[in-house]
Amino acid sequence: MRIRQFLFIAACAAASRATPLQVGASVTDLASIAKAVGGDRVETFAVCRPDANPHSVEVLPSHMARVARARVYLKVGLGLDGWADAIVRGSRNTRLDVVDCSRRIEVLEKPTGKVDASMGDVHPEGNPHYWLDPENGAVVARTVAEALSKADPDGRAAYEEGLARFEKELGTRRAAWSARLKPFQGRAIFTYHSSWPYFARAFGLRIAGKVEPVPGIPPNARHLADLLATAKSENVKILLQEPYFPREGGEFLHRQAGIAVLALPPSCRGPGASDYLDHFEAIAAALEGAK
């Protein structure tokens, strides 16, 4: 995309009040929640593609250009999207509100005491994959609604209304997901990376092991053998794994113990395609398919 066009649009945005508020986000889930809350008053975009690893993002000129014309930027925080700081810095956008969406989240796996060398690539601030619990989606929506109202005070009523609508829909659909995932309650599963503890807590699954021995490090032979033993003793049949992680470990577990490897992206496709709430639908369907 042409940067000049972006600049042109940015100039137009300043000139006309009817143009929607530009809201950038690190991941599609935050963009989707912002769209749900902001409706037609906002235009959202996400930097990280939904099927890409949000831990590392290759910075493109278009990212800088889009953030340069944004008014609000939604960060995941907790050390996940450090690259967003570089994009924000590089965009030289002085009127941008950068909002850390982890602000009110009750964070899991926050290391207590000193982070020690054996713990792996842990995020010292705790596990950042919080959006995979729908309750946290509601928490984020409130943070987002406040940020939007601050950037665009005229829209406060609309954002409050959008927030209420989102919370209501989330409540209804969450009840349906819980009913669908009832058979999985208490079931032990494996995950590849430590990205699913919030999801597991929300729907009562138990994570019996992770393919990565410590976050960021691929499995060694002994660790895989340990997983096989766990799979047998705890009757593990499912491995949740993001599509961008290496497949060898999962294939080994599939061959040896018949474990079904579900390649699930950690994020929704984005507003318009399949939104934040639809993503839970997709995860539930994948789990049901593997039952």
Added chain:
Amino acid sequence: MMVLQLPFLQVALVLCLVLVGIHAYLGYHVVRRGVIFVDLALAQMASLGASVAALAGWTSGPAWRPWACSFGFALGGALLFALFRQRRERYPLEALIGITYAGAVALSMILLEKSATGTEEIKEMLVGSLYTVSWGQVLETAGLYAAVGAVHWFARRRFLLISEDAEEARRRGMKVAPWDFLFYATFALVVTSSVRLAGVLVVFALLVLPATAALSRPAGAGRIPFGWVFGAVGCVLGLESSARWDWPAGPAVILSLLCLLVLVAGWTTLLGRKEG
């Protein structure tokens, strides 16, 4: 030109020009010496040093400790390459470079498995990104390269003679090993900082491509300045195409240098035919 209009592109461009300044020059030396992969080996030694620092738990302490550890390892590599020259008749230096690289990768993988704190940071040592650099980092780097450049300016005749014809240098009574050590030590200082900013791939390309293009000129006909101009034009065009077509910066710069090299090669072949 978009490169000149947008702030993040301006930083990237200035950084590229600073990098070209030292790398096109050092690249000429390593290409002449036939030790092109020495930068990969030294960068990996620095990364091994960083892994050792992580194992020692220094990542959370003062910043100079992991830096000193990683530079210390790179210096160790430099010493190894300088001392090895005596045995060069029997074993090519390229072999030692390959061995150092493989050994350093293997060791740091084992260390990282034992001590995984800060692995992200160590990975980042090898994959910089041109667009996320700040003016402060560019200035710091420019200062460091100016200091290295000064050392090389004072010793330029000796370094050039050793790179072009080490035997002749020895015949003239020069002690080659200490000069080699100084060369590799300054080289290690440069690549450990540039790889962090621009990534292994870009640094490697900036070393090899301008120097190779410069070899198309006859000896003594301003080969190094030619490399500078070549590198600078390549960086400007690369960043411009990155901005225009939304490509990642590093690969765009490398591709543009490659296209320029093909042009230069075509041009010299044509000229050669005419003259021949």
